[in-house]
Amino acid sequence: MMRFISGVITTLVVFAALAFVAVWFGLVPATADVPPPALEKWAAHQSLDATISREAPQPPYPVTSSDAAIVAGAKLYLQNCAACHGTAVGDPTNMAKGFYIRPPQFVKHGVDDDPEGETYWKIEHGIRFTAMPAYKGNLTEEQIWQITYFMKNLPDHLPPDAQAEWHKPVPG
Numbered sequence: 001m002m003r004f005i006s007g008v009i010t011t012l013v014v015f016a017a018l019a020f021v022a023v024w025f026g027l028v029p030a031t032a033d034v035p036p037p038a039l040e041k042w043a044a045h046q047s048l049d050a051t052i053s054r055e056a057p058q059p060p061y062p063v064t065s066s067d068a069a070i071v072a073g074a075k076l077y078l079q080n081c082a083a084c085h086g087t088a089v090g091d092p093t094n095m096a097k098g099f100y101i102r103p104p105q106f107v108k109h110g111v112d113d114d115p116e117g118e119t120y121w122k123i124e125h126g127i128r129f130t131a132m133p134a135y136k137g138n139l140t141e142e143q144i145w146q147i148t149y150f151m152k153n154l155p156d157h158l159p160p161d162a163q164a165e166w167h168k169p170v171p172g
C-alpha cells in the first residue's frame, strides 16, 4: 500500500515539475496568432457549458421582451458589441479578425436558437480566457435584457427601428 501511495505521489510530482518547466521556458503557446489546441478548446467549452447550465437564469425572466426593448437593445448593441461581433453590413474589424478566439460575426452565426437566459449570462459575466467582456456593473440588468432580446430576434424578427440600427456600419 505504501509503495502504491508513493508511486502516485511521485507521478504527481513529475507531472507538476513538467508543467512548471513548460511554463517557465515558454513552451506553452503564448501568442494569439495560432489556432487553439483541441484539448484547450474542449476544456474551455465543457467548463463553460457546465457553468451556464448551473447558473443561467430560467424563465420567467424579470424583464419581458417588447418592440421598445428590442430597439433599445439594438442601440446598445451598436455601442457595445458591434466592434467585435459586427453588424449586417461591412467586413469584420481588424480587431475582430485578430483575436485568439475569434468573436462570432452574428450576421453569419446568430444566437437566436439559444435560450435567452444563456445569452443574458454570457453578456453579464463574459467568457473567461477570451475577449468577451463582462458587462455586469457597466450596463444595468434591464439593458442586458434589452440586448438579449435584440439578439434573440436577429435577423428575421426585428422591428423596423432595430433593423435600421442593425444595418448601420460599425461605429468608429
Ligand code: HEC
Binding pocket: 077, 080, 081, 082, 083, 084, 085, 099, 101, 102, 103, 104, 109, 110, 111, 119, 122, 123, 127, 130, 131, 132, 133, 135, 147, 151
Ligand atoms: C472585445 C471583443 C468583444 C466584445 C466588445 C463583445 N464580445 Fe461577445 N464575444 C467575444 C468573443 C471573442 C467571443 C467568443 C467566445 C468563445 O468562443 O467562447 C464572444 C462570444 C459571445 C457570445 C456567445 C456566442 C455563441 O455563439 O455562443 C455572445 C452571445 C456574445 N459574445 C454577445 C456579446 C454582446 C451582446 C456584446 C455587447 C454587449 C459582446 N458580446 C461584446 C468578443 C467580444
